[in-house]
Each structure stands twice: as structure tokens, then as C-alpha cells.
Amino acid sequence: MTWLFRTMIVPDSIVATVRSLADSFGPAASGMWATPLSPTGELPATHWISSGFVGDDFAAVLPLSHYVDDVWVTEPYDPAAFIAMCATYGIEAPTVEQITQIMGLVDVSEQESLAAMERLGLQIVNVEVMK
Amino acid sequence: MLGLSIPCVAVRGGITLSQQVASLFSASEPGVWYDPSDLSTLFQDAAGTIPVTGVEQPVGLILDKSGRGNHASQPTTTARPILSARYNILTDTAFTSAAQWGIGNWVFSGGEADPFGGTAAAKVQMGGGAAQAPGRIIGPVAGDVVFRVWWKAGNQAPVSLAARDDTTATILGSVRCDTGAVTGTVTGSIIRQQNGFNLVELRTTAFPPGNTLRIYLGGPGGVAAGTHSFWYGPDLRLVCDAGEGPTYQYVAPAAASYEVAGFSRYLRFDGVDDFLDAGTLDFSAATQAAAVIGSKKLRDVRAACPYSHGLSTGQNGAFRFIAPANPGQASVQASTRGADGVLRETVGANDKAAPIKLVLCSTYGADAPVSIRYNGTESRVSSGSLGALTLPSARSVIGAQVTGETTQSNFFTGRIYGLVHIARALSLGEQHILEQFMRNKSRAY
Numbered sequence: 125m126t127w128l129f130r131t132m133i134v135p136d137s138i139v140a141t142v143r144s145l146a147d148s149f150g151p152a153a154s155g156m157w158a159t160p161l162s163p164t165g166e167l168p169a170t171h172w173i174s175s176g177f178v179g180d181d182f183a184a185v186l187p188l189s190h191y192v193d194d195v196w197v198t199e200p201y202d203p204a205a206f207i208a209m210c211a212t213y214g215i216e217a218p219t220v221e222q223i224t225q226i227m228g229l230v231d232v233s234e235q236e237s238l239a240a241m242e243r244l245g246l247q248i249v250n251v252e253v254m255k
Numbered sequence: 256m257l258g259l260s261i262p263c264v265a266v267r268g269g270i271t272l273s274q275q276v277a278s279l280f281s282a283s284e285p286g287v288w289y290d291p292s293d294l295s296t297l298f299q300d301a302a303g304t305i306p307v308t309g310v311e312q313p314v315g316l317i318l319d320k321s322g323r324g325n326h327a328s329q330p331t332t333t334a335r336p337i338l339s340a341r342y343n344i345l346t347d348t349a350f351t352s353a354a355q356w357g358i359g360n361w362v363f364s365g366g367e368a369d370p371f372g373g374t375a376a377a378k379v380q381m382g383g384g385a386a387q388a389p390g391r392i393i394g395p396v397a398g399d400v401v402f403r404v405w406w407k408a409g410n411q412a413p414v415s416l417a418a419r420d421d422t423t424a425t426i427l428g429s430v431r432c433d434t435g436a437v438t439g440t441v442t443g444s445i446i447r448q449q450n451g452f453n454l455v456e457l458r459t460t461a462f463p464p465g466n467t468l469r470i471y472l473g474g475p476g477g478v479a480a481g482t483h484s485f486w487y488g489p490d491l492r493l494v495c496d497a498g499e500g501p502t503y504q505y506v507a508p509a510a511a512s513y514e515v516a517g518f519s520r521y522l523r524f525d526g527v528d529d530f531l532d533a534g535t536l537d538f539s540a541a542t543q544a545a546a547v548i549g550s551k552k553l554r555d556v557r558a559a560c561p562y563s564h565g566l567s568t569g570q571n572g573a574f575r576f577i578a579p580a581n582p583g584q585a586s587v588q589a590s591t592r593g594a595d596g597v598l599r600e601t602v603g604a605n606d607k608a609a610p611i612k613l614v615l616c617s618t619y620g621a622d623a624p625v626s627i628r629y630n631g632t633e634s635r636v637s638s639g640s641l642g643a644l645t646l647p648s649a650r651s652v653i654g655a656q657v658t659g660e661t662t663q664s665n666f667f668t669g670r671i672y673g674l675v676h677i678a679r680a681l682s683l684g685e686q687h688i689l690e691q692f693m694r695n696k697s698r699a700y
Binding site (some may be wrong): 130131154155156159173174179191223236248250251 | 334337395526529557560567580656665666
């Protein structure tokens with residue numbers, strides 16, 4: 125297994141769908157996007173973040189954005205790869221339209237979490253330690 | 256910095272320090288002992304089928320060395336901490352002090368977006384009077400180094416990085432920041448371009464161990480007055496062997512080099528979602544406990560927990576380290592929920608601003624306050640006793656606060672060099688054994 129670093133930020137509007145989809149791939153992808161983000165660092169959450177290593181097979185079916193020289197570029201995305209991976213895992217794949225819609229809203233980069241949040245103008249929502 | 260802390264294998268009566276730590280659990284006391292420096296206890300996956308073989312690999316499972324079998328794991332790949340040994344040798348990497356780089360005629364000031372498109376300004380180097388280049392005497396180093404810095408063109412040309420052996424007063428060579436052209440015995444290139452910046456790398460070759468190294472920004476020949484360029488994020492690391500990776504110094508299999516260099520392995524928690532779940536620690540037969548952790552807190556922006564045991568809102572005897580206790584606060588505390596259901600936190604000045612490396616030793620239990628000791632010396636206690644306390648059988652999490660059976664929050668941003676949590680009172684001597692062990696692992700003091 126080769127691990128690749130990814131920071132994945134999803135808008136609140138689709139987080140339930142994305143979590144459910146990830147959960148279907150098993151424990152390694154389960155429990156993601158549990159950390160809320162917002163522009164002010166206060167609730168309500170507008171986005172959710174996961175950041176860390178993912179398997180190269182998983183990374184290969186996700187979109188990827190990065191700087192090419194001075195320009196922030198999102199690489200062309202092929203939903204067929206995601207559908208093929210679903211088949212490998214024996215799970216029902218979303219439609220091409222659904223995948224295209226989801227992946228178009230997800231921000232996936234190789235940036236460290238702080239850099240990615242800063243780029244998008246987001247902060248982790250402050251949570252007081254339990255008293 | 257290198258050379259300030261000497262790795263120590265303490266031996267008392269022929270017993271190593273590790274053996275002394277293990278002996279604390281000899282009466283089958285409940286507890287945990289995690290030692291990220293011991294690669295034999297680390298696995299990349301939660302099932303324990305893929306061993307960790309070097310730094311910059313995820314840790315999905317860390318084995319408990321206490322003998323109690325309380326191994327800590329993380330099934331979710333993105334939530335796994337990373338075994339690291341990354342140490343930028345430089346201080347003042349944000350160019351906040353001209354003094355660090357040779358005060359001369361150079362001014363460091365904001366004025367440019369950074370290479371990552373952020374709002375933090377890169378710094379500007381301004382030539383004033385006589386031609387010269389900002390430089391830093393790094394000091395004696397253990398061998399070859401790799402130096403990287405982001406550079407963006409201003410009105411100064413040409414611009415180079417240069418390295419000098421100060422012991423022999425020899426310029427070793429330079430790397431042009433705009434072209435990557437190399438002179439002398441160093442190697443180097445432009446390894447990345449982003450947002451108008453070049454990430455320029457310079458490597459020394461066959462640098463004599465123990466000699467003093469100096470790094471120049473702007474080249475050894477000086478830079479004309481009134482000129483400037485933009486710099487960001489200088490980073491200097493030792494090259495421990497030929498397998499050195501791109502952004503960190505290689506460790507395995509060159510353990511000898513690694514130890515000589517003085518780098519310690521640690522678990523890196525990202526403050527976003529990383530944690531390890533140790534499952535249920537049953538301390539219910541005990542009324543006293545102690546926890547010792549070697550850690551480095553990297554941020555104070557949000558309240559965070561390097562370690563927690565039990566639910567502080569519902570389980571008497573629940574314990575946690577908090578670093579910091581509140582957003583933006585320079586605090587590091589220990590906290591326990593007393594027999595009366597009231598949380599008792601150690602009190603004292605908020606004088607532990609990040610980044611800070613600390614060995615924390617906390618004792619807590621019935622009829623006493625919760626205490627914390629920093630780096631073996633400074634002690635603080637809570638304002639009230641914990642009362643007639645029995646400790647809980649409860650979930651334990653490394654890198655976050657327990658908030659439920661499967662939930663957690665307040666993710667820690669920082670490093671953990673080791674952790675021991677044991678369900679019994681420890682004598683002062685036993686506490687010192689653990690503190691010395693964590694000190695050796697963390698070089699915190």
C-alpha cells in the first residue's frame with residue numbers, strides 16, 4: 125500500500141452523502157469529515173474537513189487540485205474510475221451525474237490542512253473543552 | 256538545537272531505564288505505556304499487518320508496552336497520526352528577527368503573499384549600505400545538511416544561496432535561486448515552483464562533522480544596496496544517510512546516524528482529526544493514578560487534549576491533559592473530575608505558550624488535588640481536593656478529548672513522544688523514572 129497525503133474539505137450541504145458513501149468502503153474510510161469548519165470559527169459549520177493519508181487506490185479516484193506555477197488548477201476528473209472502484213468493493217455506485225456533482229463540490233488537495241483552510245477562508249470551529 | 260540534550264540510556268544497578276519503566280507495572284497494575292520511538296510497537300494499519308518501517312508513515316496501531324494489552328488504534332486512514340522525526344534546525348523560520356540572520360543593513364518586513372497563497376506575508380530583504388548578504392551561523396552540525404527556502408524575485412539579481420564552512424573559512428558553493436545553477440562543492444536545484452516562488456534547495460557534500468556551518472541568503476559576494484527579494488520558510492535539516500527523503504531526515508535503517516544527530520521520533524497529531532483509541536482502561540479498582548507524557552504543543556488557537564481518559568462530564572475520576580485549556584491561551588493543565596462531579600483543573604499562570612516542549616507528570620486520586628509537574632521541576636495543583644474518589648473504567652484516547660463511546664473532540668496539534676498512564680500512586684522516585692524516560696525521548700529539558 126502506498127499512502128498519499130490528501131486534505132479533503134466538503135461543504136455542509138453534501139457532508140451526509142459523502143460520509144455515507146465513504147462508510148460503504150469500510151472502516152478505513154469510515155468516520156471521516158467529523159471536524160466542522162466555518163469562515164468565522166463559530167457555528168454553524170459550513171464545511172467539514174478530513175486530512176491525512178489515504179491509500180493510493182482511493183486517491184486515484186478522487187479529484188485533485190494544486191498549483192501549476194502560479195495558477196490553482198483542478199485536474200480533469202473521470203467518474204468512471206470511481207464507478208470501477210465501487211465495483212471492486214462490491215458496492216452500488218452512484219450515477220455519473222451524482223459523482224460529478226459531488227466531486228465538483230469537494231476540495232481535494234495535497235496541501236496541509238492549515239494551508240487548505242486558509243486558501244478557502246475557513247477555520248476549524250472552536251469547541252470548548254467539556255466542563 | 257543540536258547538542259544541547261544528550262541521549263541518555265540510564266542504567267541503575269544494571270537495569271535500563273526502559274526496564275525500570277516496565278517494572279512499574281510488575282504487579283499487574285492497570286495502565287498503558289506507549290513508546291513511539293520503538294518501531295516494533297508501530298503498525299501502519301489498525302489490524303497490525305503492516306509494520307511501520309520508517310518516519311513519515313501513518314500509525315494505525317501502537318502496541319501497549321505495559322503488558323496490559325491496551326493497544327491503541329485508528330481504523331480511519333486520514334485520522335491516523337504520523338510517525339515523524341522532522342526537525343527544522345533553524346529557529347526564527349518566520350524571519351521575525353533580523354538579528355537571527357545578521358542584523359547589518361538588512362531589513363525584514365512583510366510585503367508579499369506566501370508561496371501557498373496565504374495571507375501571511377513573506378519577508379523582504381532590503382539592502383541598505385554596503386553590499387552584503389544576510390547569513391546565519393548555524394553552529395556545529397553532525398554532518399551534511401539540506402537547506403531549503405522559498406524565494407521570489409524582487410529587484411535584486413542575481414540571487415543565490417550559499418554555504419560556508421566557518422571552521423575552515425571556506426565558501427562551499429552556491430545555488431542560483433532563479434536558475435538553479437550550482438557552483439562549488441554543494442549540490443542543489445529549484446525543486447518546486449508555486450505562486451511565483453521557487454523552492455530552492457542547497458545540499459552540502461562531505462561536510463566535516465563538528466565543523467561550523469553558515470548559510471547565506473543572497474550569495475556570498477554580497478548584494479547591492481537598495482535591492483530586495485522575497486523569502487519564506489527557511490528549513491534546514493540534517494541528511495542522516497543516503498536514503499534521506501524529500502522533506503525530512505531519513506531515520507531507518509540508519510539508526511546510529513539518527514541517534515547521533517539527536518533526533519527523536521514522535522507521533523504527529525494534526526489538530527484536525529487525528530487520534531488513537533486505546534479502548535476501555537479499567538481503573539475501577541484503584542483510587543490513585545499517575546500520567547506522564549512527553550509532548551510538544553504547537554498551537555494555542557483552540558482548546559485541545561493530548562490525552563484523555565473518561566468522560567469529564569459524566570464519569571468521576573475522568574482525567575485529561577489540556578493544551579491549551581481555552582482558545583488562544585498559553586496554558587497546559589491537568590484536569591480530573593472529582594467525587595463530587597466537579598472538574599478540578601491545575602491552576603497557575605498561563606505561561607506555556609506554543610510552541611513548547613514539555614514532559615508533564617500528573618498525579619491524582621482520592622482525597623488530594625490533581626497535580627501537574629512541568630519538566631521535572633515546576634509543580635501546580637488544583638484548588639480543591641478530588642474527594643473520596645474511585646477511578647473509572649472508561650474509554651481512553653490519545654490526541655483528543657473523549658466525548659462519548661465513539662466520539663471525541665478538541666484534537667491536539669502537536670507531537671507526542673511517549674505516554675504512561677498507571678492506576679496506582681507512584682513514589683517521587685518512580686515519577687522521576689518516568690520523567691527521565693520521557694525527557695530522553697523528547698529532549699524537552
